[in-house]
Every structure is written in C-alpha cells, then in structure tokens.
Amino acid sequence: MSEPEGTNPVADEDGSECERNQPKDVWFLAGTFGTRAERTCSIPEWVPVAFPLVNLTGNPAACASFMSTAKGSAVLDGEKVEADSSLGEPISVQGVALNPVSGTDERFTTIGCGLWVQLPPLKPGKHTLTIRGQAQDFSVAVDYSLTVGAA
Structure with a gap:
C-alpha cells in the first residue's frame, strides 16, 4: 500500500x-x-521468503467473510508448501496516493487477513513457484521463475 500502481x-x-x-x-x-x-x-x-496466496485488508467483518471462503496452494519446485491462516491482524500502513488499495498518502491502521506462506531461505540457483489463491469472487494466479544468488 506504500507504492503507486505504476511501480507496485x-x-x-x-x-x-x-x-x-x-x-x-x-x-x-x-x-x-x-x-x-x-x-x-x-x-x-x-x-527467508514470504508471500500471500490470497489476502485482504479491511474491518473484522470483511476479514471473517473473506476468510470463510479463502483457499489456495503454493508449489515450489514441484513440491506443495503449506500456508498459514491469518484471521485478522492489526497492521499499520503508510499509504501513498495512486495506490489502488490505500489511495491516500496517510498512515493508518487496518486489519489484515489471508493465507500466507513463509519459507526459509531458498538454496542458490533457479526455482519455480506457483501461487494460486481464491476467496469470494477474487482470485490470484502467479507463476514465478526465481533465481537465488548473491545480493
């Protein structure tokens, strides 16, 4: 939420x-x-690497409704990885104008929820990651080709 859509x-x-x-x-x-x-x-x-399968920010009722239908999967190098549910965590956000979610350049607190994956550092080399997520009428599909190497 702290990056405008053009570079988000x-x-x-x-x-x-x-x-x-x-x-x-x-x-x-x-x-x-x-x-x-x-x-x-x-x-x-x-x-370490972290990513959402599907996520939302809003109020507790919106998160509860969203999470009641949330599902998804992540596959790293052909192996399924497990996701954790975040049912409604308070988060502090520094928004920015032209961001499609925050739309403001103010700091605010909201509730974040979703299905998240946290991985230990990946081994050096090439990896593939497939992310799929869905909740209500919202869906996500991302295919990553990752190269892990020196910073």
Missing part, C-alpha cells in the same frame, strides 16, 4: 518490480490485484 510489485506483470522496497530480513513476493502474472525475480541468498 502487486501490479507488476513480469517481475521488474520484485526488488522494490524489500526489507533486509525477509523477501516478499507479491500476489496480484486479482489477475494472472508470470514474473522472473532474483532473490538474495540467506533471506
């Missing part, structure tokens, strides 16, 4: 924005705003 990793179709605003202690891979994407990304070694 969630709106990215090819992976060119994968490195944008990454923290040093975890590498976030983005879902989509409800579309399909094929992305190629490079990830530094020794950094």
